[in-house]
Amino acid sequence: MTVAWGKKGRLGMTHRFLAGALLAAAFAASPASSAEAGSRKSLVLGGAFRFLSEAPIERIHGTAEGARGVIVIDLSDLTKTSGEISVPVAELKTGSPIRDEHLRGESWLAGDSHPRLNFVIRDVSGVSTKQEGEILVATGTVRGDFTMRGVTKPLSSTFTLKMKGARAKVELSFEVALAAYDIKGRDGVIGSKVGEKIALSGRLVGSVKDEP
Amino acid sequence: MSKAFAWLSFALAVGVLAVWLAQGRPLVTMTERPVTQKVVDEFGDTMEKHSWEPDLRIGLLDVTLPVVAVFGALGTVLLVRARRASREVAAKERA
Numbered sequence: 001m002t003v004a005w006g007k008k009g010r011l012g013m014t015h016r017f018l019a020g021a022l023l024a025a026a027f028a029a030s031p032a033s034s035a036e037a038g039s040r041k042s043l044v045l046g047g048a049f050r051f052l053s054e055a056p057i058e059r060i061h062g063t064a065e066g067a068r069g070v071i072v073i074d075l076s077d078l079t080k081t082s083g084e085i086s087v088p089v090a091e092l093k094t095g096s097p098i099r100d101e102h103l104r105g106e107s108w109l110a111g112d113s114h115p116r117l118n119f120v121i122r123d124v125s126g127v128s129t130k131q132e133g134e135i136l137v138a139t140g141t142v143r144g145d146f147t148m149r150g151v152t153k154p155l156s157s158t159f160t161l162k163m164k165g166a167r168a169k170v171e172l173s174f175e176v177a178l179a180a181y182d183i184k185g186r187d188g189v190i191g192s193k194v195g196e197k198i199a200l201s202g203r204l205v206g207s208v209k210d211e212p
Numbered sequence: 213m214s215k216a217f218a219w220l221s222f223a224l225a226v227g228v229l230a231v232w233l234a235q236g237r238p239l240v241t242m243t244e245r246p247v248t249q250k251v252v253d254e255f256g257d258t259m260e261k262h263s264w265e266p267d268l269r270i271g272l273l274d275v276t277l278p279v280v281a282v283f284g285a286l287g288t289v290l291l292v293r294a295r296r297a298s299r300e301v302a303a304k305e306r307a
Contacts, residue, residue, distance in 0.1 A: 050262060059237050061246050063262050083264055095264060097242040098274060135255055162255045193239060203259065 039076040040211035043168045044071040045073055047204035051088055054196040057111065059192065062094040064117075070169065071121065072211055073161070078138055081124040081150070086116045086170075092161065110149050113148050118147040136163040148181040168208045173201040219260035221287030226282045232276040241271035 018123035037166055047067050053060040064087045087159030089111035092103055127140035138161040146155035157174035175197045178190055232238075245267040248260045270276055 010284075063246070063264075072247070093244075093264065095242045095246060095267075096238075096240045097243055098240050162257075164255055167254060169253070169257075183273070205253070 009010045032172065037209060040072065040074050042209045042211045043069070043073065043083070043162075043170065044209065045071065045168065045170060045204035045206035047202060048074050049200050049202040051092075051201075052199045054199075055191065055193050055195045057160055057193045060094055060099075062092060064088075064092045066091040067202060067204055069170070069206075075136075078127045078129070078140070078161075079124050081121055081142070085091040085121075085202070087202075088116055090115065097136075107199075108149075108183060113150075114150045118145075119157075120147075122147045123158075124135045134164055137161070140164075146174075148176065149183055151181040153180050154183045163208060166208045167205070169203070171201070171203050173199075214290045214297065217292035218294060221283040221290060225287065226291045228270070228276055228279045229282070232270050232272060235269040235275035238271050239273055240275050242267065242269040245269075281304050 003096045015108040045068065047069075049064040049067050051062045051064065053062075067085060067087045069083060069085035071081060071085075073083075089104055089109050090101060092109070094100055094103065103109055106112075109117075121142055121144040121145075124140055124142050127138055129136065129138045131137070140159060141156055142159045143154065145152050155174060155176070157172045159173075160169075160171045162169045177197050178185070178194070179196065184190065185194060243266065244264040247263050247265045249263070250258055251261050253259050
């Protein structure tokens with residue numbers, strides 16, 4: 001090739017130009033670079049949370065429907081995940097209308113002034129991924145800021161992300177200490193009838209969209 | 213007559229207490245109970261689906277204690293009145 005280029009100047013230049021163009025095109029179309037370009041996805045999710053309060057006098061199970069979340073992930077680097085998940089306070093249910101009303105009241109979650117519980121994702125760590133057939137499974141720890149009753153505190157949660165085609169599922173599990181969010185309830189209730197820590201687990205399912 | 217109503221009041225108080233005990237001693241009145249159903253989701257995972265089913269169970273603080281207190285007090289008052297009345301009748305008979 002080099003000899004031919006040397007022998008025929010004009011043709012050699014054309015070949016060099018063509019080879020360069022082909023190389024550039026090949027790089028542009030290489031799988032690695034196309035994966036980089038299309039690796040950012042946005043997950044538009046909806047679902048529910050469950051919560052459990054364990055106290056010496058009472059064990060309270062509850063649900064929170066209407067959870068919503070938008071999470072932006074980078075499949076080539078899941079530590080670059082960002083997003084937000086929120087739950088409406090009005091949807092918290094424990095099976096007792098009186099208790100639900102108290103829960104939304106001023107001395108508890110103050111649902112009128114703070115209608116949603118919010119979790120803003122800051123970073124993700126300890127990620128491990130595997131492919132189970134056509135399902136991509138990722139697990140790890142997500143850290144962010146959790147806002148309850150207008151008080152924002154750092155929070156970390158374990159997570160499992162599953163993606164299958166254009167569908168995704170995110171499961172989270174974490175604990176919140178009521179005192180950290182300035183929730184005092186009525187005198188003596190926390191620690192006797194209501195647990196000092198509330199365990200939450202969430203399951204959100206939705207669609208996957210390409211992110212520019 | 214008062215004595216009969218007194219015992220009826222005590223019976224109602226004991227009855228409400230028994231119902232509360234039999235219903236699992238909830239602290240507050242429950243109108244729904246959680247139902248868990250196992251289903252397989254679109255990712256092939258077995259998951260627990262939670263829903264609520266109507267189920268009335270009286271609570272200690274909002275129903276049982278007030279009812280027991282009211283009927284217990286009413287029964288006591290009626291019993292005292294009945295005894296007082298019977299004593300007065302006995303005194304009149306002696307006189």
